[in-house]
Amino acid sequence: RDYGFATLTTAVAMALSFVADRFLSVANLSLIFLTAVLFVAVRTRMAVAVYAALLSFFGYNFFFAPPRYTLAIANADDVLAVVLFLVAALVCSRLATRLAGQVASLRGAQVRGRVLVALGQQLATAADADGVRTVAAHALARALDAEVAVLARDAVERLVTSASVPATFALSTQDLAAADWSDAHAEPAGRGTDTLHGASCWMLPLGSDTRRAGVVALRFPADREPDTDRRSLALAMVHDISQALERARLAS
Numbered sequence: 001r002d003y004g005f006a007t008l009t010t011a012v013a014m015a016l017s018f019v020a021d022r023f024l025s026v027a028n029l030s031l032i033f034l035t036a037v038l039f040v041a042v043r044t045r046m047a048v049a050v051y052a053a054l055l056s057f058f059g060y061n062f063f064f065a066p067p068r069y070t071l072a073i074a075n076a077d078d079v080l081a082v083v084l085f086l087v088a089a090l091v092c093s094r095l096a097t098r099l100a101g102q103v104a105s106l107r108g109a110q111v112r113g114r115v116l117v118a119l120g121q122q123l124a125t126a127a128d129a130d131g132v133r134t135v136a137a138h139a140l141a142r143a144l145d146a147e148v149a150v151l152a153r154d155a156v157e158r159l160v161t162s163a164s165v166p167a168t169f170a171l172s173t174q175d176l177a178a179a180d181w182s183d184a185h186a187e188p189a190g191r192g193t194d195t196l197h198g199a200s201c202w203m204l205p206l207g208s209d210t211r212r213a214g215v216v217a218l219r220f221p222a223d224r225e226p227d228t229d230r231r232s233l234a235l236a237m238v239h240d241i242s243q244a245l246e247r248a249r250l251a252s
Helices: 001-022 028-042 044-062 076-124 129-144 173-185 228-251
Strands: 147-155 160-165 204-207 212-219
Touching: 001 028, 001 044, 001 212, 028 044, 028 076, 044 076, 044 160, 076 228, 129 147, 129 212, 129 228, 147 173, 160 173, 160 212, 173 204, 173 212, 204 228, 212 228
Parallel strands: none
Antiparallel strands: 147 160, 147 212, 204 212
C-alpha cells in the first residue's frame, strides 16, 4: 500500500512535469520530483521514500534529461545534474522521514502525558485499594484499547479478579499460571514475553519487589500486538497504580 502511494505520487509529479515542461527548464522540473519525494517521505517510512527517490530519478532521467526517452546522458554536465538530483532526493527523503518520526514521538509523548495526568487525578479520588483497582481497570482499558483485569490475593492467597473491563472478563488456567508467576517474580509474563507466552494476556505485576500488590492482565485483540509506545504507556500506568495501591495500604 505504501509503495502504491509512492508510485501514484511519482506518477502525478511526472504528469505535472510534462505540463510544466513547456514553461520551465529541465533543471526546474527536478523540483517537482523533489517535492513528490518529500511528500512521500513525511507520510511513509524511509524505505518507501528511497523507492520514490529512485523512481523519480529514473523518470526524470528518462523523460526529461537530454537526450530524452533514454537513460543515456549526453554530456558531463548533465551527468552531474542527474546525480545531484538523486543525492538531493535521497537526503531530503531521509531528513523528512526523520522529522516525521520526531513529530510522531512528540505527539506520543503528549498523549502519554495527558493519560498519566488523568490517571493520577482519577486515582486520587479512590477511597481504598478496591477503588484504586476499579479506577485502574477502566483507565487502562480506555487508554490501551484492551480488555483489562486487576487481580489481587484473597484471604487464602489466591489471585482473584478484583476489577475488570468488561465485567465478563474471564481468565484461563494458563492466564492464571502466568499471573501467579508474574506476581511471585515481580516480572511481566504471558503474551509477548518469554515466560508462559501461550497465555492470552500480558501480565504486569503490581507493587514493589518487597511488597506485592497483585497483577494487571491486559488482553489485546489476537490479531494486534501492542506496539512499543503502547507497552511503554502500560508500564508507566501500572507504576502509578502500584504507588496508589501502596498509599491506600498505608492509609488503611
